[in-house]
Amino acid sequence: MFDVAVTARMSLADRRAQLIDAALAVATADGIAATTVRRVAEQAGVALGVVHYCFADKDELFAALATKIVDDLSVAGTEGLILDESAPDLATALRSAIAGLWASIEATPNEQLLTYEITTYALRDRSLRSVAIRQYEASQAAAEALLSLAASACGATWLCPVADLAAEALAFVDGVTLRWLVDGDAHRAQVRLDGFAGYLATQVKPRRRSAKKKTERTSR
Amino acid sequence: MFDVAVTARMSLADRRAQLIDAALAVATADGIAATTVRRVAEQAGVALGVVHYCFADKDELFAALATKIVDDLSVAGTEGLILDESAPDLATALRSAIAGLWASIEATPNEQLLTYEITTYALRDRSLRSVAIRQYEASQAAAEALLSLAASACGATWLCPVADLAAEALAFVDGVTLRWLVDGDAHRAQVRLDGFAGYLATQVKPRRRSAKKKTERTSR
């Protein structure tokens, strides 16, 4: 969990990192509202004063926490979105990629909930708005990279800008995840995402450049 | 704003309604975290004790607030989703319906944000989980009703269960709305919703029952 020693006396930077990890643990378990300075200190096993020695404000701690979450999300987005290069066609490749994405989502419901909490929290606090924007930009970039890679691996090109498709995919995943958190029906969520992958596969011009005729395959 | 008189001495039921309205006003303006008992009392122009005279707990007030929000949302969903019966085809009808929905969303960003806050709040509080579920059930029912009506008005039938399409539409609208709250780009949100309406229109078997062949139109 911690890549720094939990013993006493550590550098400011290390202590900061530990406190952010502690804040993340508390926020993931019980939500942002329950993430108080005292609980963070308790979780980290340090005195209360240490937190304000490392962070000027609670706001500064929260900003660091939000940044950490966004960074982790960005890493998970670029590492987690694995593309099966040996897939027979684009639809299959997209389906397996989205299935992998969903697996990582389904395994961490509390983290997903925390992400929505951070977003709404940032939207209420003007000084944190940039964090929320960075969150979406990182996800957007990861999604675009995956879609571009998937298409080129199958020798196809997208019919409309990848940015649009990526944004649509992100919105859909966001909505499906939130609903899953409410109703707890993982199977339905999986089916919906799979269906969307099928839809995405229809938004491509396969192989060689042909005439401007529309494509004809629709799934589902 | 208030359909009850703001004068002193009102019945318990009326006072409850007024306090819920006041809580809604505070929560909409400054978020759930800022919605304290004192601010609600101040907003309603009553003494602090009145709130606990009308509600046993703050939890009870919040439960009533959440229920009110869900009910309002349900009403907006069934009244706001107007279908243009004179539309030439299904795609046009769906586009205008979703455009109308978006208009009501764009006009009330704070209310939308509050909806997400209520959802995450309810997900952290087990006793409010049923409220979140009701919220989605109401939206689901409204979306299903619209889709069924739209198809039958155009003499067409959906290729897959309306429940699935409605759920997909809700997830997409949810995701697009949340992203719009972050980046503030209403135009892009509108374009994405319009594109989704086009996609929906491809999920239909037009007019008469034909052979089991797939449909061929794709938009965008």
Next chain:
DNA sequence: CTATGAACTGGACGTTCGTCCAAGTCAATA
């Protein structure tokens, strides 16, 4: 008109919050 009880008032209580600080501790430097 009187009495009754629902509606309301103002203030108090204990808790928890974020913030702050004077003093203590220890590793590194001179």
Next chain:
DNA sequence: TATTGACTTGGACGAACGTCCAGTTCATAG
């Protein structure tokens, strides 16, 4: 080794919170 400064401690502070209650007001039933 002596000293300096970064790091830590435990407790204190005021503010805001949810909760509670004894007393007051007032419409209404008898």
